[in-house]
Amino acid sequence: MSAVIEFQHVTKVYQRLFSEEKLAALSDVSFEMAPGQVCAFLGPNGAGKTTSISMLMGFFFPTSGQIRVFGRPPGDLASKQQIGFLPENFAFHKFLTAPKLLRFHLQLAGRNPNNAGSLIADLLNKVKLNGFEKLKIGKYSRGMVQRIGIAQALLCDPKLIVLDEPTSGLDPAGRREVLQLLTQLKAEGKTIFLSSHILPEVEQIADHVIIINRGRMVRSGSLRELLTSDGRVEILADRVPDDLRQSVLRDAVVEPGPNGVRVLVDPARKRQAVEALWAAGCDVIAMTPQRNTLEELFLKEVDAPGGAQ
């Protein structure tokens, strides 16, 4: 199946007019995103996330490299027909009401807004804005603006949904609702490209993670692989003899805990460690695979030498 989004050696360098000073916002970034995936695009502030999304949407042009969306160049009308986009800090025409804004966007999408009453009502209901149909968007709270932004992104039943910080400005309840909405969209088979700073939430829905830092892609892969790749196995025993610490468990982390001694070993050596503990007459109470959180992985990558400044 062909990729929905393809970045091939994409570089973006900003240069001011009449100035020699150059700033590389993105350097040689390559990745692909398969249909039906939820891809989390992560990075600290200034990492190049919004630049990448802007190039994906055809707002910026790469200095070198190639971007394809549904096999076409960014900005192509046929591919834009299939994309729902929520920009960071969604801006709006303040004098419009939510139904008028959605009708306007339907017209922009080339659809007839006259028979869209039920579609608009459903969408407003979905983002919990029903009851505010007569209120002008200029009077909305930040969270309500974000919700109407999400509604307009979902307006034409897009195959690809690009969301730049969708939960920004929302309270915890609002964030949970957006998360539920994204889970529902994922179940419907939509492809979602998502940039967010709220990593525990991203971790709940993402299949694939791309981490960029200072314009370079530092990590990419399936979420499960990334979170377990350098995870260890925790063995909880009642005691650990000293001779084992010097031999079989010499590469393991051994530390006393409230319920016994905690031994952290490499997954490849867990069997050997457990058998050695049994053979020494120790009681093995529990064995649990250790899994990183996305937040830990993210901080590890951006705090690595040469990471974020």
Added chain:
Amino acid sequence: MRIRAIALNTFSGLLRNKIIILFCAGIVCILLLMLTPLLVIRNGRGAQNAEMMQMAVLPLIASMMQLVSGFGSLLAAWAAADVISSEMRSGTVLAVLARPVRRWEFLLGKFLGVQLMMLIFVVLMLGLNYLLAWIGGATIQTTPWVLIVYPLVRYMVYSALGILLVTMMHPILAFCIVLVVMIASSLVAPGNPQSFMPDWLRTGIFYVLPSSNLLSETRFLTITRATLRAAVWTDHVTALTYGLDYALVCFLLAAWIFHSRSLSRD
């Protein structure tokens, strides 16, 4: 459909634009102040007043038309520059252009929205001129199309120029340049007697800048006699084609620049 939606949305936004409302309120105040002496004379009695009325009303209308005409050009340029820059500033352009809308369609929609507002402006000002003439006891004996089409074409030129400039620079700077262009084009107009400029420079500027003089409806209107000077149809066609051509070139240049520029929140 897309262009129409953008044009109508732009028009709705312009009607709520505080700067434009302030501009229009200002011009209405100036017009009312100019109207005061006319009303004072009209309320007086006697043959001397009637004679003064005849002498005052038509020149007053002429000066009002010139004021309104100049103001309209500035309004068209400002509105066109502002509708583009405000979309860029607020970031609404990103949501609009994420839809299957070409960049030139976006610009054309904005341009047409401004023209819709200018059409209403022209019709209102035309009504005002007829009202003034009626107050003064005179009649403007012209075919109204000249008073509608000529200003509209002139406003198209200035709004296209405004759009062209704002695709490259800040709207206030763009507006200032349009103002300078307006002044310069009136200085180099063939009827202007100024002589501080060498002929080659004057001719060069005349060919480059839009000719407000050529596109002025007052060229055909003998204001002091309130009649339309006879003009052959080729004269109208040439003048209007020139104006439309100038506007088209400015618009195409704007579309070309806008097509290749990065779109971000300014």
